Every structure is written in C-alpha cells, then in structure tokens.
Amino acid sequence: KCFLYCNGLMDHLYVCQNGSGCAAWYKAPTRFTGTLDAFVKITRYEGVRSLWSGLPPTLVMAVPATVIYFTTYDQLRDYLHARTGSQGxxxxxxxxxxxxxxxxxxxSPLELIRTKMQSRQLSYRELGVCIQSAVAQDGWLSLWRxxxxxxxxxxxxxxLYWFNYELVREWLCGQxxxxxxxxxxxxxxxxxxxxxxxxxTLPFDVVKTQRQIELGDSEVHPVAASKPSSTWLLMRRIRAESGTRGLFAGxxxxxxxxxxxxxxxxxxxxxxxxxxxxxxxERRLRGL
Incomplete structure (x- = not known):
C-alpha cells in the first residue's frame, strides 16, 4: 500500500510492504470528513508533533531549492528589466x-532519489546501486522521471504567483x-x-499526486506496474472517473x-x- 502526505513544504511517499510498518504511521481512524476533522483526529491519535513529521529531510531539500528559486528569480527579473528597459x-x-x-x-533527480529512499528504505550504498541500475537500463533521463x-x-x-505578487504589492503600496x-x-x-x-494550477497538482502514487506502487509491485500514461491521458482518465470536480480534488x-x-x-x-x-x-558608509 502506498500513501502520499505533505507536511506543508514537500510531498512525502510512504510505502507499506505486505501490510507491515504501517501501524506506527497510519493509525485509525482512516476516514476524514474534512480538513478540520483531519487536523483534530491526527492530533488526537498521533499527537501534535505528527503534524510536523518528516520536517528535517524536507528542509534538506526545501532550503536549497528555495534558495536557487528565489535568487534566480531576482537575478532574472533585474536582468530582464535592464535588458528590455521595460517595467511591464x-x-x-x-x-x-x-x-x-x-x-x-x-x-528533480534529488526528488526521485528521495522518493526511492522513502519507498524502499534503502541505505546509501543500496541507493547507489539502484541509481546505477536505472541509468544503465533507461539512461540518464530516467533520473528526471x-x-x-x-x-x-x-x-x-x-x-502566476510572481505576476500577481508584484501586481498586488504595487497596488497595496499605492493604497x-x-x-x-x-x-x-x-x-x-x-x-x-x-x-x-x-x-x-490545482488540476496539475492532482495529476502530479497521482503520478507519485503510481511511482510508489511501482516500487512495491515492479512486475505488476503498468507503463505510466501521459499527463493529458491521466487528466482525461481522472475526469472520466470523477468528473471535472475530480481535477480539483483537495x-x-x-x-x-x-x-x-x-x-x-x-x-x-x-x-x-x-x-x-x-x-x-551602513557598512559601506562606515568605510568611507
């Protein structure tokens, strides 16, 4: 069985093989009637600390990813402003x-490695062998699955985020x-x-979640795992099974x-x- 959960910063994949290892992580009750109900039941049955489960490994990934992302955005924005002479x-x-x-x-490759470590509980040596095998079989592009x-x-x-952020910030500053x-x-x-x-962008998030679950299932049942369908086919399948509302689940x-x-x-x-x-x-002024 494969479970996907998020601690607020990053998605985590948890795989229970042959029903073992789930008892400590996935406790009753297994059904939630809503977001608030989930908060209450998780806190009651697993404790408040469980709401922050998986935070340390998440920070190891999230901090460098955020640093790269924010720094690149700032540099690109300033470069494009200077290059085009436009403030549009x-x-x-x-x-x-x-x-x-x-x-x-x-x-992306680090995400895949993290997912494999979570799903199979591999040591670093076993992980290296696993990656070498995947590269030998499917090529380097398999790391960007x-x-x-x-x-x-x-x-x-x-x-959309940065477009709206700059727009709203400018408007609020004006107000x-x-x-x-x-x-x-x-x-x-x-x-x-x-x-x-x-x-x-919620429909794409639903598709990504489905893909991650498929990846987890393929790690547990590699023989029975089917070839992953394209993003658009997956969206069509979700829409056919659950209607348009299915694309906006969660x-x-x-x-x-x-x-x-x-x-x-x-x-x-x-x-x-x-x-x-x-x-x-201030330091520059002091140095003058």
Whole structure:
C-alpha cells in the first residue's frame, strides 16, 4: 500500500510492504470528513508533533531549492528589466516561469532519489546501486522521471504567483502611499497571489499526486506496474472517473497549505533581503 502526505513544504511517499510498518504511521481512524476533522483526529491519535513529521529531510531539500528559486528569480527579473528597459508586468511572469523551470530541473533527480529512499528504505550504498541500475537500463533521463507533471504544475504556478505578487504589492503600496513594501504588505501579497495560483494550477497538482502514487506502487509491485500514461491521458482518465470536480480534488487543503506558505516565505525573504541590504549599505558608509 502506498500513501502520499505533505507536511506543508514537500510531498512525502510512504510505502507499506505486505501490510507491515504501517501501524506506527497510519493509525485509525482512516476516514476524514474534512480538513478540520483531519487536523483534530491526527492530533488526537498521533499527537501534535505528527503534524510536523518528516520536517528535517524536507528542509534538506526545501532550503536549497528555495534558495536557487528565489535568487534566480531576482537575478532574472533585474536582468530582464535592464535588458528590455521595460517595467511591464510580463517581466515577473517570464522570470518566475524560467526560475521555477531551472529549479525544478536541478532538484528533480534529488526528488526521485528521495522518493526511492522513502519507498524502499534503502541505505546509501543500496541507493547507489539502484541509481546505477536505472541509468544503465533507461539512461540518464530516467533520473528526471516525473519532471513533466512537476513542470506543468510548478512553472505555471510560479509565473502566476510572481505576476500577481508584484501586481498586488504595487497596488497595496499605492493604497498605503508607501515607496517600499512593509512586512505585512509582502505577507498579504504572497497569500493572495499564492491562493490564486494554487487554484488555477490545482488540476496539475492532482495529476502530479497521482503520478507519485503510481511511482510508489511501482516500487512495491515492479512486475505488476503498468507503463505510466501521459499527463493529458491521466487528466482525461481522472475526469472520466470523477468528473471535472475530480481535477480539483483537495481544493481546500491545497489553499490552506499554499497560501500561508507563500505568505511566510516571501515576507521573510523580503524582510531578510531588506535587512541585509541596509546592513551592507551602513557598512559601506562606515568605510568611507
């Protein structure tokens, strides 16, 4: 049996082979009537700490991925502004898409490795053998398995997110008559833009989740695993089985997860960037 869960920053795959190893992680009750019900029951039966389960390995992946992503976006945005001489809102749209594309491409093999380690509970030596075998059998591109659905979800999300973020931040600064965004303006802009982007890209998130579950099942039953279908065929299958609503499954949990995550990340990033810019400026003035 394969389970997919998210701790707020990253998806995690947990595989129970032959029904073993699940008791400590997957406890009764197994049915939730909603997001709030899930919070209450998980806290009651597994403790508050279980809501942050898997955080350390997540941070190992999330921190470098976020550093690459945010830094690349800032550099690309400034470069495109200088190169084109334009301050148009299409610049954040393009920079956001390219930055996420680069970050996903760099992190994708590490994501696959992490998924294999979670699903098979491999040691590092066994993992090396597994990767060598996969490369020998399917080539180096096999390390980027699942790259397509991830790009289809994350790149449009990033483009929409940065487009809306810059737009909302500019509007809020205008409303408050401020030249620079405050922490709360960045926080609100991040939450609003994250919500809009999350809703519009939800079908691709559903497909990516389905792909991850298929990957986990293939690790447990490699012989019985079928060849993965394309993203569009998978979307058609979900729509045929569950209707259009099936493509928007998990709407509320995704918004609850993404909106505060985007708000916290961008506001702390902007705060840190402003803080260190002022610190460097003060040091330069002292040196004069």
């Amino acid at each position: 809102h299409h610049i954040p749209l393009l920079a956001g898409a390219l930055a996420r594309l680069g970050a996903v491409t760099v992190i 699942g790259w397509g659905p991830t790009v289809l979800r994350d790149v449009p999300f990033s483009a 408050t008559r401020l030249n620079e965004a405050t922490f709360m303006i960045s926080f609100a802009s991040g939450a609003i833009s994250g919500t809009v982007a999350a809703v519009l 709407f509320l949990p995704r918004v609850i997860k993404v909106a505060p995550a985007c708000a916290i990340m961008i506001s702390t990033y902007e705060f840190g960037k402003t803080f260190f810019q002022k610190l460097n400026q």
